[in-house]
Amino acid sequence: MADRDLRTEQELATIRIWLIETYGIEASLSPLQGEHDLNYRVSAADGQEYLLKLHAAGDADELEMQIAVLEHIAAKDSGLPISRTFRDRSGGVTSKIELRGPRTARLLAWLPGDIWAKAPLRHMASAESLGRLLAGLDRGLEDFSHAGAKRLYAWDIGRADMHACHVELIDGADKREAVQAILEHFSSTVLPRLASCPKQVIHNDANDYNVLLDKDGVVSGLLDFGDMVETWRVIEIAVASAYALIGSPDPVGTVAALAGAYHQVNLLSEAEVELVFDLVKTRYAVSMCMAAKQIRDNPENTYLLVSQEDVWRELNRLQGENRAIAIARIRDACGFAPIPHAAAVVRWLEKNAHDFAPIVRPSVKKPKVTVCDFSAAGPEAARWSSLDAAEAEARIMAQIASEGAAFGIGLYGEDRGIYQGDAYETAIEGARRSVHLGVDIFAPAGEPVSAPFAGKVAYIHDDAVAFGFGPTVLLEHEVEGGLRFWTLYGHLSRNSVAKLAKGQAIAKGEVFAAFGSADENGNWAPHLHFQIVTDHLGLAGQMHGVGVRDQWQVWREVSPDPSVVLGLSVPVSVIVPRDKAFLVRERHRRIGRSLSIAYSATPLKIVGGEGAYLIDEDGTRWLDMVNNVCHVGHCHPRVVKAAQAQMQRLNTNSRYLHDSLVEYSRRLAAQFPDPLNVCFFVNSGSEANDLAIRLARAYTGNRDIITVDHAYHGHLSSLIDVSPYKFAGKGGEGQALHVKVAEMPDLYRGRYRYGDADAGRKYAEDVRSQVAVLAADGRRPALFFSEGILGTGGQLSLPERYLREAYAHVRAAGGLCLADEVQVGFGRVGSHMWAHELQGVVPDIVTMGKPIGNGHPMAAVVTTEAIAASFANGMEYFNTFGGNPVSAEIGLAVLDVIRDERLMNHCRVVGDRLMDGARTLAGKHAIIGDVRGHGLFNGIELVRNRETLEPAARELDFVIAEMKRKHRILLSSEGPHHNVLKVKPPAPFSAEDCDRFLDALDDTLQRLSV
Template sequence: MTDMIAGEAALAALLTDLYGLKGRLVPLPGEHDLNFRVEAEDGRRYLLKLHAAGDEESLAMQVAVLEHLHRAAPELLVSRQIPARGGALLTPVSFRGERQARLLTWIEGDVWAGSRARSRDSVTTLGALLGRLDRALADFFHPGARRVYGWDIARADHLRRHVDLVEGAEKQAAVIAILDRFRSVVKPALDACPRQVIHNDANDYNTVLDAAGRVSGLLDFGDMVETARIIEVAVAAAYALIGSDDPVGVIADLAAAYHAVNPLTEAEASLVFDLVRLRYAVSILMATKQIREQPDNRYLLVSQEDVWRELKRLEAENAAFARMRIRDACGFAAVASARRIARWLEANAQGFAAPIRVEGREPVVTRLDLSAESPEADRLGTLDAAAFDRFVTERLQSAGADLAIGAYGEERVVPGMGSGDAERPLHHRTIHLGIDLYAAAGTPVRAVLAGSVAFLNDDAVENGFGPTVLLRHETGEGDVFFTLYGHLSRASLSGLKPGQHVGAGEVIGRLGALSENGGWAPHLHIQLVTDHLGLEGRMVGNGSRAAWQIWQQVSPDPSVLLGLPVAASRIPPMSSEFLVRERQRRIGRSLSIAYNPRPLKIVAAEGCHLIDEEGVRWLDMVNNVCHVGHCHPRVVAAARQQMGVLNTNSRYLHDTLVEYARRLTALFPEPLSVCFFVNSGSEANDLAIRLARAHTGHHDLITVDHAYHGHLTSLIDVSPYKFNGRGGEGRPAHVRVAEMPDLYRGRFRYGDPAAGEKYAEDVRRQVAALAAEGRAPALFFSEGILGTGGQLPLPAGYLRAAYAHVRAAGGLCLADEVQVGFGRVGSHMWAFETQGVVPDIVTMGKPIGNGHPMAAVITTPEIAASFANGMEYFNTFGGNPVSASIGLAVLDVIRDERLQHHCLRIGDRLMAGARALADRHSVIGDVRGHGLFIGIEMVHDRQTLAPAADAVDFLLVEMKEKHHILLSSEGPLHNVLKIKPPAPFGEADCDRFLDALDEVLTRFSRGERA
């Protein structure tokens, strides 16, 4: 006891003498070093390490690397070294022997091994941390890192001599196989991969997690080595996957997170799975070596239980598919040759033969829906094999068809029919990898394209195919692929042997009967195979939804082989997480996703509601595109009817186009009477600029601040919302920006009867500024209600005065009705009419086609004539018969359902209700709008108008999550609740919204936050 107290006192004195610290020291585990947590008097915590004498070069490396990281990447979650009073980072001390003292900052959290908060976030944050770490270490060099080190798995071959001492035949065989593959396949590829210094030991005791399960720090740089970079990922994954439900998924997630911040090469991603297995093999061999050196230390064998258990789990995985999953997670093609094979097949399809031929004519084909969405899914799931055979026969007879088709990509209800085998399930939910062609037993089956017999299989229980043939083919570029023919007769295999050449159209077998084809109604299952995954003739015919993007590359759609007259493939439903990932890979990331990080997967819509994949109905209060309601039956019927008759361009005469132009222009005041039809509001506004420049001979444009008029280059130029925002390049020289007329927080406010004319003065100033440079405006852009400006109605008289200033300088005036037109404002058909003006050009889009991509420009005959200057104007799709029919149907519904009046009545009800709520909720600063185009501005203080963007953020989340109401925000300060639902939005919808708004604002006022 006296020795212990003396030791503690000496240690405390050492801490004070070296670092000027006083506090409590708590001993921590350590194999060679003495480690102590220092709980200083000022509340801070540190790690005191007293390094044992030994490998001085390794210790110097650890000191050097932390100093390098402190300079190169100070944000990294690693300890920082605290110098002693004299400035040294290492100080010789005498405490239980000669040692080197080092003080480090403490990393808060629990080590991975002891944390209950482990999750997928733990894996991904570890991968990201290691990616950033290795990026920072890319230019770090130290002699200590160039050691020959037993735990550098790139040197695994050096441990082969210990294999004979591994206990257990199964374990020994697994280690030998891993080492053999390492020598023949992995090491040659690894030697070509990037090399650098890595941490090399991100194990579950060196990784610290916070309370949320995210990585908060990385400890112990004592295993650092200069080696192949990808080993960093493999070592970390070997520990991270312990005890997980999906070990390959953990490896893939960690590798993908690393790759996102420190891109891997394709070769590196392909090696990760093998290197994780190699790490386990090295661990087994190192323990075997240590047991040989320390035969009494049985603990070394106990510590290997996790290693052998996890290695056995990985050995049970299909290694080829595991590598594909990791490649895919990192953004590489799961099957490198898949795209090349697909292109070759498309280019050569004209030479393919029909696998089942009807002599003298094209076959009559009918679709057999075996999907989970089939109207007969419940019935199909109860049929036995014989009853299913009768079902297929009836379908063929009733359709007068030669073949019935079971589709590729179908999520199957009945893929596993057995012949009275009670042990086999009658229905599974897996995705079909081939196309089924149902016909009579004994029907000849022909090779679609020339090849050679690769594999034969007659294990009906194993793969459910019955007798199966895989033919081998090779593209002109040398890529090998296979065609699989399943459910053949047993006799079919007797006439074939591996290596045998088969010509296109040559008979390779016949359809098997129920008793021999795996228990199915007679049919051919034909499947493309780019990689047989080492399964050879036992290749599977169904894949999982979770890995569909990989199965699509392993077995692409075989429709290209068949040239069928009906669609023979489906798009299986995927998870939201998968869809987000694929959007980011396949679609430009600048295309945003609503309601991230919990986006909605919408599969249907009706009226004012969107419907998600679970059948939940979401009240849509932001969709002014589906103006007359989602999927309005009259609009759908008009589109379907015209699509089935004719769709062509507007160069041909067509009654509907002219009638639509007549009906549309009749809704405008004179002299607006000439139409140009385009496909989007952006196209409409771009064409309007061309019209104005042709008519005026001027080039310059005037726009209102914070406006948005479209995504084309010409329209980004007149959209301060874009050119002054993130990624914008500022105002172009040919554009002038007028002050935004905001009656709530602008210079001139509610109650000023001359506010409109005062704000219009800034338009006059922009015109004068152009004149001072010898220029004049071609066009003045303005909406009737400012959308991105914050749902701002214009002050009375604003457009009248602004138009007068522009026209006095020879310019034209445009009313952008893309968002607010077609009766939405309630009092009028067009928002510009609320200002008592007639513009020179009107543009419209969004609601014009109720979701169909169409738009229009309306102008005067005089301006249209100026544009007819010899250069033909033509738009391939603008004004096509289908669009015109849809446009007419929308006008009919607006008229017949009295939607303009409805917007006025419901909009007034909603605004009155919101203003009443403002009496109870001071965060509501302003309620404004016309009809069903409404803004509710949130403020923290009605005197200072401090914007309450946090209140809007809270509202958007809570209205969605708690009330299933979809809203959005707007305005320069992001503090305006934007309301613009489909026009049929009714009284019950309005009251539901107001009640929900009251409830959420009440919780916000109590201090709740999202």
């Protein structure tokens, strides 16, 4: 051992001298593992680290290929975490060194992280990050070609058929049988389908010793390009998945995560996606064949035996998975329909539903149906399995009888994992199945069962031995275009099924079975389990009746909602709640990534609201300080009741006469002085502002708009044009020719500041300047846009007389003036109903939205009779939903609550308390630069230096995150520099809530300064 250590030290000394001479690097060295090459970690004196590889004499093409690929990737995508090659003093990418014989040396960039095999990992997140890396790498390699990659390589699983001769070398009949079956399936099914898939050079060895992870389990590097080969691209995913799933609690989920992430970066075809699962198993089969061959050639290498334990264990786990479900899950992860023809089945059912025969024919002509509550979450949830047959039947039948119903319904999508007992607690395909895939129809034993449409008996199965259930029948249906699907009928009478034969034709409406009794159905109350099946997953008559909650998007395509067949007057399905990760993925896929998610790093799943609080899926209450939409409080009972009552009576458009619409327009107009007395009703603040532009152009005959810098007035195209916050920001198209932008009147960091009594007039001078610019071009303004308090500008209170002066300049040029009250209206400012009243002005047009309906989509424009008359030019104005009776009743209820609960005064009192408290904190924490606002519309601006006003945006991000994490308070940022803490809670925000916020802010700022 001493001689060996001495030799190592001598070698290290030789390398250190060589490094100085060849690269000019003085460094310490740490030997690393390597199968063929000598590898060292090089720690240079200047702190930089490298990887030194000393290649033994061998395949020159292979080494040259590794060198070429790194150069290629460096040129194509320098952001990939792949080693970069450093050139020696002569400019070469390789050098020569004598160490245990002649060697070729390469110096590479050191990649941080721990190897996957030894790093703390999060299987799904780690797999996703690996998928994205490999996708980026393969995109970069699409046009890479090299002679060294065109080799016939034993580790190319695209050539798995060449290993058939090694199967007999594998120890163990069960292993040989499994590997033989996989290789035969590869040759007969996989290889022919691969022929249509794209080929290219791939890395081919993203194993758990070649992948590096950072402390968060995210891939930080990929090593060793020695296994590169030109083959089918999809093999890259299969090889990586074979290692990524080792030890994962959900191996198929890990494969799906990796493939899905790959697909996001580098699109896969459906054919490729469907081959991934089989190719992962093929990789394991090849590994076992290769190991058997190597052990035969090198029997003393016991390490190979140990490593194969992992391979056989993981292959066994994959063999236990249902192949059809595995492929469906991988398809889903890549954005393809899990069951390709499922949508066509549903469309056929919906198209032909009018012609279906009833499955159960109740004795009364117009049967009533009662929905049986099986939800384990409900307060009356029943554990029917704990009852004996007579009691269970009596319980359900009593429920049916009490409703005067002919039969009862157990819902599709319900969680059945608790009440149905041990049989449904078992793990099938590695996951617990609990969500009901069919509808249960409860009726007395012997009730006839009919076929809703023609078919034939495909499978008959009796669960008497396994679970004590009655027989199950699957009818097969082949409809137009060769489309096939099945319907499943469970818990039948044995006597009724005894007459059936496989292949027997069943006509539409034909009675072919009957409800089984409790004693032949596990002592359950007599009922029929009815289920649509688009793919019986190879299970035939043993098709599952419950699916996996976390895989619901797949299982609901395997067995779609049966409502379409039953056509009942009651809901027979429920929405299956899903976890946040799934909801984020589905939002991105179905709704689009442009719709942002609050707290995207740790999003909230909100399921309820009350007053100033939101309630998440776990029952945690979050103090909501940013939702001015639910102005009178989340789910205010009075508003909810008004909506429900009117919905039960009528909801239609405003072309019909209705008292509520006229009463609401009277009540709303009464909130404004004359001459603002005509109302237009729309659905959103954006629609209101768009209509205001049309009104102004009709009245003035002008087209140009003046807006305030950094303002936001809505998402319609016309409003993006007048919203500098959007058109001058990321993705914006710049200022339109018909728009002029006035200087933002910022008293804290603008040209004219606090203490300047004339600041309002001075800022309004820029409005006059914009009018002059238009005049110089022979144009005049149609409309001047401004909020009473600037929201996106940073919750800025306007300087005294700003609007008075600005309005005068615009009106002198023939333009109209608009007050945008979408954010700040309805008493939020405390002293007045509308924020523009703080300036002592009367606008020509006022727009409202958000708080007007307390979360219901409604908005309004109020203007003068003269302006409204100019708009009546012969073109009818109509809004389908604007002013409907339900919206009118909701609007009236909101006004009533503001009045009766004295919310305007409440906003003033609590708002003063909040701003006084925030100013006290400013005396304690220098990072608070400014506190401003009115009532409960406030801004707290954070700065790093009160003299230079350097924005503290990163610090505000910390504050917002910590207020959420530690104190369960929801806040947001605002302002051009994203350094203003935005405060605009629901109006019921209490004094106690205020004090809680101030204490939490004090605590957070204290920790920020440590």
